[in-house]
Amino acid sequence: MxxxxxxxxxxxxxxxxxxxxxxxxxxxxxxxxxxxxxxxxxxxxELTLRGFRHDVCSAVHPLLAISPFFQSIDLEARGVRLQRPEIAFAHPLDDGSAGVVTGSVTDTARRLGRDGRRYERLFASTVERIEVVAESVLAPLLRLPSHPLAVARFAATAVLPASWLAEGFRTPRARALLSGAAAHSMQSLGAPLTAGFGLFLTALAHVVGWPLVEGxxxxxxxxxxxxxxxxxxxxxxxxxxxxxxxxxxxxxxxxxxxxxxxxxxxxxxxxxxxxxxxxxxRFGPGVCKIDWALEGPVPWRAPECRNAGTIHLGGTVEEIAASEAAVVKGRLPERPYCIVAQPAVVDSTRAPQGRHTLWSYCHVPSGSSADMTVQVAAQIERFAPGFRDLVLAHNVTTAAEFERYDPNYVGGDIxxxxxxxxxxxxxxxxxxxxxxxxxxxxxxxxxxxxxxxxxxxxxxxxxxxxxxxxxxxxxxxxx
Ligand SMILES: Cc1cc2nc3c(=O)[nH]c(=O)nc-3n(C[C@H](O)[C@H](O)[C@H](O)COP(=O)(O)OP(=O)(O)OC[C@H]3O[C@@H](n4cnc5c(N)ncnc54)[C@H](O)[C@@H]3O)c2cc1C
The missing domain is CATH 3.50.50.60 (FAD/NAD(P)-binding domain)
Structure with a gap:
């Protein structure tokens, strides 16, 4: 050859x-x-039962949807159908309410009551210039932005710790919503640049959604x-x-x-x-992932969560900050911040008729072999009483196992x-x-x-x- x-x-x-x-x-x-x-x-x-198809790693694809590289491929023609949930992500609280991000800044702001105007002010310019911002965020530092002012405006807020950004809001719902998105950074919410994760991912939710791939x-x-x-x-x-x-x-x-x-x-x-x-x-913390085969949809107490592709669990900004801080210090969180995706909201092909798959993970210290099933199930149950009764089977992948699955995930850092x-x-x-x-x-x-x-x-x-x-x-x- x-x-x-x-x-x-x-x-x-x-x-x-x-x-x-x-x-x-x-x-x-x-x-x-x-x-x-x-x-x-x-x-x-099929990580759990026959006919239940789970995404082993990545499931939610706003970055793909905005990526200039992926935009250069005719994805539909090659069999990729991006399905965009009506609600990109939701964040339930103990009082039965939920913060919600939809395709519209105005609609999202309206649902935030007293914090609506502030939310609109924070996101309007980034959303308007998202192509320009994404061009810089998705490129190496040396590339000069085509619109330096728009990028500078984004960067001025992005460099802040997410906890500062959240403090600018008055309602627990708005503060939790922002911190849930920012915690994708896998850092303490007091760390610089964590606001940038929250801002960019939330802005993408408004523009391209947080789509899942059919199949x-x-x-x-x-x-x-x-x-x-x-x-x-x-x-x-x-x-x-x-x-x-x-x-x-x-x-x-x-x-x-x-x-x-x-x-x-x-x-x-x-x-x-x-x-x-x-x-x-340096590698970041790891993840412990739990995939679930369910008898039916998750009975979220907040109705908005039932139509959301992704749900951030963990309660208030203070609780999420405490969970992430514990992980960074090398401790397992008792009440972990969890990211949950429910493909069935937009894709009926993942499970036999009437049944559902659920994708979830929480952050854990690097290399941890802890099985977090009990803690993650407790967080889901907290916001969806009756969840445990629906479980047909589950599959756990610890942080240590992720590294064995793919050596690029050192210590489970995704x-x-x-x-x-x-x-x-x-x-x-x-x-x-x-x-x-x-x-x-x-x-x-x-x-x-x-x-x-x-x-x-x-x-x-x-x-x-x-x-x-x-x-x-x-x-x-x-x-
Ligand atoms: C649980 C989990 C959830 C995630 N969720 C999301 C999400 O929802 N959205 C999102 O955008 N991203 C998500 N990610 C992150 C995303 O999957 C990764 O950032 C992305 O896959 C990195 O791509 P990569 O090509 O750099 O490396 P990888 O995708 O890790 O690919 C590296 C490949 O190289 C192979 N390899 C390694 N060493 C060798 C060797 N010596 N010889 C031959 N082959 C080798 C590995 O087997 C692997 O196939 C998630 C990741 C995980 C683990």
Whole structure:
């Protein structure tokens, strides 16, 4: 067999995005995946009972919907139907009410009563300029924004801790709603930049929604593989790469790996300063995920939750802050902040007729092997009395098991690294050039590079652009 022009190690959304971008430039591309199916974080499986199909990792896809890379693919034609719930996310409280984010800022604001005007003021400009803001958020730092003023306005609030942002609101509902979105950062809510997570994800909810994929997120991986094959590329599964030198002498090598994965493959070839930098790369807390097969819909006390694709559980901002702070300090939260997705709201294909699947996870300390089923079930039951009676089966994946499932999820960190200020602006090392490794023709393209975690493919896209830039200047030839 001929030697391909480019080899990609790892077939997560970023590995496949890099492969597609290189293949579009006319290169012959081969992707090596260690697991027995492609997709990394985009896989769907019968984790509980026959006929119940659960997203193993990623389930909710606002980042994909706004991603310029994914917008370059005819997703519908490749079998990906994004289904947008009427309510993107909801946040129930103990009094039976819920904060709710819909496609309209005005509608969302109206439901927030006394905080409505403030909410509208906070989101109106970001929502209006979302394409411009997303272009910057989903790019490496060195790229100058096309509309610096709009980005500067967003950044001025985004750098704040989420707890400050929440304090600006008066009602428990508005404060909880913002903190629930911000807690996706997997950081203490008092940490800088956590407001940015809440702002950006909530703004996306207003513009593209928080869609789920009909049939499950495995369809995303299948679409990317189709796109690659249509360009002449190919993928090989069940092929773990353990040494960079064992790869075919392709001109380019793209690594969809964590810095720790790179050390395992190439430590001996890296200069000591890079080895030290990669050894010092910090990973965030892990997740413990519980998938449920249910006899029927979850009996949420707040009616709005019944139509929401995603639900943030944990109660008030103070409770969520306490849960996240405990995790960051290495303790298991007693009443964890949980993220729950209910695909049945928009997709009846996930379970036999009348039955439902439910996807849920909570944050836990890095590497934890704790099974959080009891705590997560208690949080769901708290806002949906009768939930436990509906459970037909469940499946737990602890943080430690996530790392065994996919070595990129170090300690169960699903975002490819801690979202500290330093590692948000500069990942994986303190260099403006995040994708080039100090090995000719070898590039990092995983979520451990900008723009970080999530299914958007932009790490792979930018890494491939960097490799093509070098190739055209004769600077990339490896063999
Ligand atoms: C429980 C969970 C929930 C999530 N929820 C969401 C969500 O709702 N929305 C969202 O946008 N994102 C979500 N994410 C995050 C998202 O899945 C990841 O950020 C994204 O998949 C990262 O893509 P990647 O290509 O960088 O790496 P990955 O998707 O992790 O892919 C890496 C691939 O490389 C392979 N690999 C690793 N080492 C080797 C090797 N040595 N040789 C060969 N192959 C190798 C792995 O098997 C894997 O297939 C979630 C993740 C998890 C785990």
């Amino acid at each position: 001929s030697v391909p022009d480019a080899v990609v190690v790892g077939s997560g959304p970023n590995g496949l995005a890099a492969a597609v971008t290189l293949a579009r430039a006319g290169l012959e591309v081969e992707v090596y995946e260690g697991a027995n199916e492609p997709g990394g974080g985009c896989r769907t499986a 499950g997120s495995a369809r995303i991986a299948a679409a990317l593989v189709d796109e690659l094959e249509s360009l002449g590329g190919r993928g090989v599964v069940d092929h773990w790469v353990s040494d960079l030198r064992a790869l075919p002498p392709a001109t380019l090598v793209m690594l969809d790996l964590s810095p720790r994965g790179v050390l395992e493959l190439a430590a001996a070839d890296l200069p000591p300063s890079w080895r030290r930098a990669f050894e010092g790369y 975002n490819g690294g801690l979202a500290s200020v330093r590692q948000t602006l500069f990942r994986p090392t303190m260099r403006f050039d995040p994708y080039r490794l100090p090995l000719k023709g070898v590039y990092l393209c995983s979520a451990s590079t900008p723009p970080g975690g999530g299914v958007h493919g932009m790490c792979g896209y930018w890494a491939a652009r960097c490799a093509l830039f070098d190739l055209h200047r004769g600077r990339a030839r490896r063999s």
